[in-house]
Amino acid sequence: MNELEPTLAEIDVDGALQETAAAVTRGDFLRRAATATAAAAAGALVTEAVAGAAVAQTANDIAILRFDQVLEYLQAGLYTEAERLGALKPETLAWARVVGAHERAHLQAIKLLLGEHAVKSPGFNYAGVTSDEAAFVKTAVGFEDLTAALLKWQAPRLDSREIVAAAVSLHSVETRHAAWIRKLVGLQPATTAFDKPASQQKMAQLIDSTHFLVSRPVTSSRKKPRYTG
């Protein structure tokens, strides 16, 4: 591995890989995202359909797409926050601006396809990565490389050829994102003749290790207020 390539530990910028106490919520969330529908829809077709629109119908496809939706949330959130904070180098911000728009569009497309099975947006805590050039770039390279690898793993597992056709249209874009950010920071854009797939489980571990996924803060209550009146 190129020494400039990000390792899992580097992506976990707070060095919190060893921390396990707070991992329950994130782990639960990822497990839900990956497998929640499997129990509900095990072995059966999910027949609800949005009139006139393609929908994911099998438990396999729904589980895969829900996972992808969480990943798109995570990436779109990361790049969007980086753009809003505006603390990175201009060329990195330009990358985040374009790629953020792509990921938001991907997210919307997957949400529509999932319909009622779509995952509600989790909370995110990027913990300073979005305003730290080195940490942001390492995270972005890791996410884009692994997303392309993940789609390769998922494609042959999809039941619907229509969804495969849609997924490959995302895959090529993700590989371009990966090559672009790699070139931006002086990494080889294309290092191998054949790419290896990365499993959904591996991606789940990576996401969990970043600690980016958090519960949203509770800001509403039913307790009688004691404002001055």
Added chain:
Amino acid sequence: MRRRVVAGALVAVAAVAVGLVARAAWPSGTHDTARGLAREAAKLPPPEQPAFHVARPRLLSRSETAARFAPVLHTVQAVAGPEAGAPPVAPLDVRTPEGTANVVLVLGERRRPTGLWVHVRLPVLPNGRTGWVPRAALGGYEFVHTHLVVDREQRKATLLDDGRPIFTAPVGIGKASSPTPSGEFYVRNRVSGFGDPFYGPIAFGTSARSAVLTDWPDGGFVGIHGTNEPQLIPGAVSHGCIRLRNADILRLARLMPVGTPLTIR
């Protein structure tokens, strides 16, 4: 025998000649291959329609006026500057008196060798105070595009979305003896279902505090809420809170998220 040799030689020469002519006609030599591939391609099944088409990517508007806030993750001392040894300003708790996450409005960040520091607006007296906390003391940033402006003289509240007014309503403000404080604040929580007609159906807590009612229970925070005396609005009628008619507070609640910056002037 000789004739056979000559005939064979002529056939060989003819074959070579035909090959050369063919090569000249199709210099790439791929004509038959391409035709064959095209014939094979025609037998393939028709392409699948993709299950979704990704819509045109939408860039963030450069003009949007986003503010950000974050919850306090653990009790922390806000200090006067972005360094651990700076003078203390005020402690920040994890929860508000209403039991919600204690959120702070983020004004900026500064990176130091010791880590990232965040400049925040504080819900403390005197009103308008700000301080610095380590980034690690806060949770994830949430962004809002709204801004509530309360004009005490005109007794009117206006909600802006990306700078454009989307809501206005008359308000009740503090009496002369308990004035609504002026300054820059933010909405920090929302309570409903508490069953007290005095506050109407919904109330928002703010970071503003009464400078007069300092011994008020739970700190004397200024709220934005409904009322059971709508006939008093607009007017200077409250103990510092911003009162709206119930229909107006319900309308506002559909438009204004927690974290919205609040200007009282």
